[in-house]
Amino acid sequence: MKRAAVVAPVRTPIGAFGGALRSLTAARLASASIKGVVERSGIDAELIDDVVFAQSYANSEAPCIGRWAALDAGLPIHVPGMQLDRRCGSGLQAVLTAAMMVQTGAADVVIAGGVESMSNIEHYSCDVRWGSRSASVTLHDRLSRGREMSQPEWRFGSISSMVETAENLAQQYGLTRQEADEFAVRSHRLAFESASRGAFDDEVVPVVVPQRRGEPLTVSKDEGIRGDTTLDRLAALRTVVPGGTVTAGNASQQNDAAAACLIVAEDRLDELGLDPMGYLVDWAAVGCDPATMGLGPVGAVKKLFKRTALSFDDMARVEINEAFAVQVLAVLAEWDWRDDKKLNVNGSGISLGHPIGATGVRILTTMLHDLRRSGGGLGLETMCIGGGQGLAAIFESA
Numbered sequence: 408m409k410r411a412a413v414v415a416p417v418r419t420p421i422g423a424f425g426g427a428l429r430s431l432t433a434a435r436l437a438s439a440s441i442k443g444v445v446e447r448s449g450i451d452a453e454l455i456d457d458v459v460f461a462q463s464y465a466n467s468e469a470p471c472i473g474r475w476a477a478l479d480a481g482l483p484i485h486v487p488g489m490q491l492d493r494r495c496g497s498g499l500q501a502v503l504t505a506a507m508m509v510q511t512g513a514a515d516v517v518i519a520g521g522v523e524s525m526s527n528i529e530h531y532s533c534d535v536r537w538g539s540r541s542a543s544v545t546l547h548d549r550l551s552r553g554r555e556m557s558q559p560e561w562r563f564g565s566i567s568s569m570v571e572t573a574e575n576l577a578q579q580y581g582l583t584r585q586e587a588d589e590f591a592v593r594s595h596r597l598a599f600e601s602a603s604r605g606a607f608d609d610e611v612v613p614v615v616v617p618q619r620r621g622e623p624l625t626v627s628k629d630e631g632i633r634g635d636t637t638l639d640r641l642a643a644l645r646t647v648v649p650g651g652t653v654t655a656g657n658a659s660q661q662n663d664a665a666a667a668c669l670i671v672a673e674d675r676l677d678e679l680g681l682d683p684m685g686y687l688v689d690w691a692a693v694g695c696d697p698a699t700m701g702l703g704p705v706g707a708v709k710k711l712f713k714r715t716a717l718s719f720d721d722m723a724r725v726e727i728n729e730a731f732a733v734q735v736l737a738v739l740a741e742w743d744w745r746d747d748k749k750l751n752v753n754g755s756g757i758s759l760g761h762p763i764g765a766t767g768v769r770i771l772t773t774m775l776h777d778l779r780r781s782g783g784g785l786g787l788e789t790m791c792i793g794g795g796q797g798l799a800a801i802f803e804s805a
Contacts, residue, residue: 410672410686411510411670412671412673412676412805413683413771415443415448415684417447417610417612417667418610418665418667418768418769419443419626420629423631423663429526431614433462434476436663437462437473437479437520453483456517457508458518459517460489461491461497461500462490462492463497464553464764465490473488474487476488491504493798495791495792495793496692498520498521498765499768499770499788502519502768505517505670512672515672516671518670519669519670520665521665521667521769523763523764523766525762528548531546557569557697557700557793569730570648570731573653574651575699576699577737580736580737582737583652584642586733587733588657588732590736591656592638595754597758598755599632599758601753602628607776611628611629632754641656653731658731659757660757664765665765667768671683683805684779685778688715688785689800693707694795694796694797697794697795700794702791702797703795703797707790708742708797717801719742719749722785723781723784723786723804725750725787726751726770726786726788727751728789728790728791755770759773770788775802779805785801785803788801
């Protein structure tokens with residue numbers, strides 16, 4: 408089976424919720440990342456076989472966003488596109504799906520990516536088309552509704568939000584608010600240090616945002632990093648659940664961003680003049696209890712390590728998507744492993760942000776650029792997934 412190479416991984420800046428990228432739709436962000444991949448790689452767009460794009464909060468403003476964004480980015484009409492969703496694992500799944508296409512010979516060159524514009528997630532109603540007996544309609548916030556409806560209530564009961572799943576883990580593992588805040592401070596510190604030394608510069612594609620008045624604004628920096636975060640400041644925040652551990656400061660942010668890369672058959676790299684940044688080694692997905700969805704990486708990594716005969720000792724970098732600080736701490740406790748020289752060394756969801764459909768590709772992009780700077784090796788990327796899933800993949804730096 409052919410090896411799947413990762414070429415020219417890039418991402419847009421990560422915008423804050425309602426921030427500088429608010430006026431750009433998910434489709435426009437996706438288009439910007441596709442253009443960035445084509446420009447950075449130098450690939451002849453005529454040779455692209457397909458576009459696989461992830462989005463967890465899709466709508467009909469840009470249906471089948473992989474195809475829509477491919478057309479918007481100026482790719483040839485004959486290049487098809489698709490959309491997929493594995494919630495928080497969607498972006499990584501897009502890469503893995505593209506890799507399977509290449510490994511099996513179904514394609515040689517595929518653009519894989521993910522996007523989310525959480526600022527533009529709409530409200531919707533299920534009452535309007537055929538009317539409502541009460542003469543009133545209910546508007547659902549798709550953002551919060553997607554979290555509430557992540558599992559069949561008849562089987563698992565009601566789960567009010569992903570915060571509830573995090574608090575379940577905090578109770579189960581005896582995790583404290585201070586431990587969560589300490590991890591959040593670490594995330595912001597590492598992200599700030601990485602941004603300050605220009606570690607993200609090579610991976611970011613600047614985005615031009617039209618303004619109502621004046622010249623367009625070029626956004627090139629992540630908006631969520633707070634280098635002045637301290638334990639005292641986090642301690643002053645209220646917990647979402649009275650007496651709980653989760654606050655706005657030790658949970659992942661809501662964001663706008665896109666990320667993408669080329670997935671290319673190894674035997675075509677030289678012919679196409681492409682420089683790979685990494686190769687997929689293997690991957691695994693598992694299901695877990697929706698009420699403790701944050702433990703998803705535990706089962707996924709166990710399955711992956713068993714199949715590959717690899718371990719944490721073999722990894723140069725380990726990434727967990729930082730849905731919540733207590734979620735990361737619970738996973739580390741189950742793994743019985745923590746090495747701060749390898750773990751989320753550039754920050755993650757708490758500091759950089761968690762634009763759901765884009766996060767998996769964003770993490771891969773940052774990890775591969777970091778591995779290239781630091782001497783290479785293997786990188787492990789893991790995702791917990793709302794609704795009770797885990798996803799893990801190992802990549803080797805080129």
